[in-house]
Amino acid sequence: MIDKKKQLEQLKKNLESKAGKIPLLTKPSEVIFGEGNPDAKVFFIGEAGGYWEAQLRRPFVGNAGKLLDKLIESIGLKREETYITNVVKTRPPSNRDPLPEEIEAFKYYLDEEIKIIGPEIIVTLGRFSMNKFLPNEFISKTHGQARFVEILGKRRIVIPMYHPAAALRSGQVMTDLKADFQKIKKFLGGEIIEDKSSSAKASEDMQLSLIN
Numbered sequence: 001m002i003d004k005k006k007q008l009e010q011l012k013k014n015l016e017s018k019a020g021k022i023p024l025l026t027k028p029s030e031v032i033f034g035e036g037n038p039d040a041k042v043f044f045i046g047e048a049g050g051y052w053e054a055q056l057r058r059p060f061v062g063n064a065g066k067l068l069d070k071l072i073e074s075i076g077l078k079r080e081e082t083y084i085t086n087v088v089k090t091r092p093p094s095n096r097d098p099l100p101e102e103i104e105a106f107k108y109y110l111d112e113e114i115k116i117i118g119p120e121i122i123v124t125l126g127r128f129s130m131n132k133f134l135p136n137e138f139i140s141k142t143h144g145q146a147r148f149v150e151i152l153g154k155r156r157i158v159i160p161m162y163h164p165a166a167a168l169r170s171g172q173v174m175t176d177l178k179a180d181f182q183k184i185k186k187f188l189g190g191e192i193i194e195d196k197s198s199s200a201k202a203s204e205d206m207q208l209s210l211i212n
Contacts, residue, residue: 015031015109025089032059033089042120045129045132046086048098050064060084064164071164114152121159125161126166133160162177
C-alpha cells in the first residue's frame with residue numbers, strides 16, 4: 001500500500017534541499033508546503049504564502065485562511081479533511097505577485113502533490129492558480145464555473161474561485177465566493193456530473209449537466 005503521507009514528506013524535504021537553487025527560496029525554513037488529508041477529495045490551491053504563513057510555515061493561516069476555514073465548514077467539511085497548498089511554496093517579497101519564472105520553478109512540486117493525493121475536485125483560489133489549468137480565462141468571468149480538465153493523465157473537476165483575501169476587501173466578492181463554494185458540495189453529493197452526450201462540447205472541457 002502506498003504511503004501518501006510519507007511521499008508528501010519526502011517531496012517537502014526535496015524542496016527544502018533546493019533552497020538557494022530555485023527562485024525566492026534561500027533557505028529550507030522558508031518553505032511553506034501544503035498540508036491536509038493525503039486522501040482528500042477536495043484540493044485547494046492558492047497563490048503563495050503571506051506574513052503569517054511564512055511565520056508558521058503553513059498555508060492559509062492568516063485572515064484569508066480563517067475565512068477559508070469557515071467556507072470549508074459551510075459545505076460540511078473540516079479543513080483537515082481537505083488538502084491546501086499554493087502555486088508558489090514560499091513568501092514573495094512584500095507579498096508581491098509571483099513572477100512567471102517563480103511559478104514555473106515550483107510547478108514540479110504542485111504537480112507531484114496532485115499526483116500523490118489524486119483529488120476529485122481541484123479548487124483554484126485566485127487567478128494565478130486558475131491560470132495553471134485555464135490559462136486564457138479571467139477570474140471575474142469564470143469564478144464558480146466548473147470545468148472537467150485533463151490533468152496529469154486524469155480528467156478532474158476544476159472550480160475556479162476568487163481568493164479569500166479578495167473577498168475580505170469586497171462585499172460582492174464575498175457573496176460570490178460563498179455561493180461558489182456550494183458548487184463543491186453539489187459535486188461531492190453527485191448533483192452535478194459531466195455530460196458526455198455532446199462530444200464536441202466535452203472535448204472543450206466545459207460541458208456540465210445538473211441531475212434533477
